[in-house]
Amino acid sequence: MTTVRELSYQTLEAVLKDGAYSNLKMNEVLQEHPLSPADRGLYTALVYGTLKRKLTLDFYLKPYVKTKIKGWVRRLLWMSLYQFVYMDKIPTHAIINEAVEIAKQRGGKQTGNTVNAILRQATTQPLRSIDSIKNKEEQLSIRYSLPTWIIRHWKTHFGLEKTEEIAAQMLLPAVQTVRVNRTKLTPDEAVAQLIEEGYRVQQDNDIAHCLIVEGTGVMQSQLFREGKISIQDKSSMFVAEMIDLQHGQRVLDCCSAPGGKSCHMAEILDGTGEILATDIHDHKIGLIQHNIDKLGLSGIQARQHDATAPYEGTFDRILVDAPCSGLGVLRHKPEIRYTMNQETVDQLVKIQLQILNNVAQNLKIGGELIYSTCTIEQMENENVIYTFLKAHPEFEFVTLQDPRTKEQVKTLQLLPQDFDADGFFITKIRRKDQ
Numbered sequence: 001m002t003t004v005r006e007l008s009y010q011t012l013e014a015v016l017k018d019g020a021y022s023n024l025k026m027n028e029v030l031q032e033h034p035l036s037p038a039d040r041g042l043y044t045a046l047v048y049g050t051l052k053r054k055l056t057l058d059f060y061l062k063p064y065v066k067t068k069i070k071g072w073v074r075r076l077l078w079m080s081l082y083q084f085v086y087m088d089k090i091p092t093h094a095i096i097n098e099a100v101e102i103a104k105q106r107g108g109k110q111t112g113n114t115v116n117a118i119l120r121q122a123t124t125q126p127l128r129s130i131d132s133i134k135n136k137e138e139q140l141s142i143r144y145s146l147p148t149w150i151i152r153h154w155k156t157h158f159g160l161e162k163t164e165e166i167a168a169q170m171l172l173p174a175v176q177t178v179r180v181n182r183t184k185l186t187p188d189e190a191v192a193q194l195i196e197e198g199y200r201v202q203q204d205n206d207i208a209h210c211l212i213v214e215g216t217g218v219m220q221s222q223l224f225r226e227g228k229i230s231i232q233d234k235s236s237m238f239v240a241e242m243i244d245l246q247h248g249q250r251v252l253d254c255c256s257a258p259g260g261k262s263c264h265m266a267e268i269l270d271g272t273g274e275i276l277a278t279d280i281h282d283h284k285i286g287l288i289q290h291n292i293d294k295l296g297l298s299g300i301q302a303r304q305h306d307a308t309a310p311y312e313g314t315f316d317r318i319l320v321d322a323p324c325s326g327l328g329v330l331r332h333k334p335e336i337r338y339t340m341n342q343e344t345v346d347q348l349v350k351i352q353l354q355i356l357n358n359v360a361q362n363l364k365i366g367g368e369l370i371y372s373t374c375t376i377e378q379m380e381n382e383n384v385i386y387t388f389l390k391a392h393p394e395f396e397f398v399t400l401q402d403p404r405t406k407e408q409v410k411t412l413q414l415l416p417q418d419f420d421a422d423g424f425f426i427t428k429i430r431r432k433d434q
C-alpha cells in the first residue's frame with residue numbers, strides 16, 4: 001500500500017514538476033485513496049506546507065547539498081525538512097527513514113544514502129538565520145517563500161508593513177467555507193444538517209448564505225453530494241452578492257468556468273431570468289454543466305465562447321470574472337507564486353482589457369458590469385478599470401458598499417487578512433443613459 005508520505009511526495013512531483021494544479025490534484029488523489037481523517041490531515045499538511053514554504057526550505061537545505069542532486073531528490077528533501085521544521089509531532093528518525101525508503105525505491109541504494117546523509121546533517125545542525133539576510137526584499141522573499149518580484153510589487157502598492165502582513169497571511173491554511181443553495185434550503189437548515197453530519201459550522205456575519213465549516217472532507221458530506229451546498233471562498237461569494245441582481249434579468253457571465261459564480265447568480269435569480277455562462281475552453285463547459293445539474297438550477301445555459309469575440313444580444317448585467325494572475329488565492333493554490341511572472345501579468349492585462357472592450361458593447365443602457373479578479377495586483381485591477389473608463393466615457397462607476405467599513409467605494413480590494421479569506425478585487429460600472 002502507498003504510504004501517506006509517498007502520496008504526498010507524488011502529488012508534489014505532479015505539481016512542481018509536471019505543472020498540475022495543487023487543489024485539483026489533491027482532490028483527485030483523495031478521491032482515489034480513501035484515507036483516514038488523520039491521514040487526510042497529514043497529506044494536506046505535507047503537500048500544502050511544502051509548496052507554501054519551498055523557498056524557505058531550500059534556504060535551510062542549501063548548506064548541506066555539496067554535490068549536484070536531481071530535482072526529484074531536492075523536492076523529497078524539501079518535504080522531509082518541512083516535517084522537521086514545521087511539524088512537532090513527527091519523530092526525526094521517522095522523517096528520515098521514510099525519505100530514505102522513497103529515495104531507494106526511486107533512485108537505488110546510493111541515492112538513499114545521499115538523502116540519509118543530507119537529512120542527518122540538516123536535522124542536527126541549527127537552522128540558518130533568515131534575519132542574517134541583509135537585503136530586506138530578499139529577506140522577506142525567503143521568510144515568506146515569495147519571489148522577490150512579488151514582494152517588490154506589493155511593497156510598491158501596499159507599503160512594507162502591509163506586504164509582510166499579506167505574505168504571512170498567505171501561509172495560513174484556507175478557511176473552509178460553503179455557499180448554501182438557497183433554491184433548496186435555508187442557511188439554518190444547512191447548518192443543522194451539517195452539524196448532524198458531524199461538522200462544526202458557523203454562519204458567516206457578512207454573507208447569510210456563507211457557512212464556515214470545520215472538519216475534514218466536506219466534499220464527502222451528504223449535503224455536498226446532494227447539491228445543497230457548494231464549496232466557495234467567502235471573498236469570491238461577495239462578487240455575485242454585490243451584483244444587485246433582480247428577478248427576471250438577463251445576465252452574461254463571460255469567463256465562467258467552472259461555474260461557481262454563474263451558479264451563485266442562478267441561485268439568486270431562482271429560476272427567473274436567464275444566464276448565459278461562457279468560457280473559452282471547450283473542455284471546461286462540462287464542468288459548468290456538471291455544477292448546474294448537480295445544484296438543480298434552471299435558467300442558465302453554458303457554452304463555449306471566446307469573450308474577446310462578439311456576442312449577440314444585450315444584457316442587464318455582465319460579469320467579467322477575468323482570467324488573472326491569481327496572486328490573491330495563494331492559500332488555495334500556493335504554487336502560483338512560483339509559476340507566475342511579470343510578463344504573464346502584462347499579457348493578462350491586455351486580455352482583461354480586450355474582454356472588457358468587447359463585452360461592454362452588449363450591456364443595455366443603464367445596465368451594470370462587474371469586473372472581478374482573484375488577484376491583488378494593481379495592474380490587473382484598478383489600472384484595468386481606470387484604463388477602460390478613460391477610453392469609454394459612456395460608462396461610470398457604480399459604488400459598492402465596502403463590507404469592512406460600510407462606506408461606499410468605487411473599487412474594492414479585499415486582502416486575506418480582511419476576512420480570513422482570499423484576496424479579491426471587485427468593481428462595478430454602468431452604461432450611462434446617453
Ligand SMILES: C[S@@+](CC[C@H](N)C(=O)[O-])C[C@H]1O[C@@H](n2cnc3c(N)ncnc32)[C@H](O)[C@@H]1O
Pocket residue numbers: 254255256257258259260261262278279280281284305306307308321322323324355374
Ligand atoms: C477566474 S476564472 C473564472 C472563475 C469562475 N467565474 C467561477 O466563479 O467559477 C477565469 C476563467 O476565464 C476563462 N477564460 C480565459 N480567457 C478567456 C476568454 N478569452 N474568453 C472566455 N473565457 C476565458 C478561463 O478558462 C477561466 O475558466
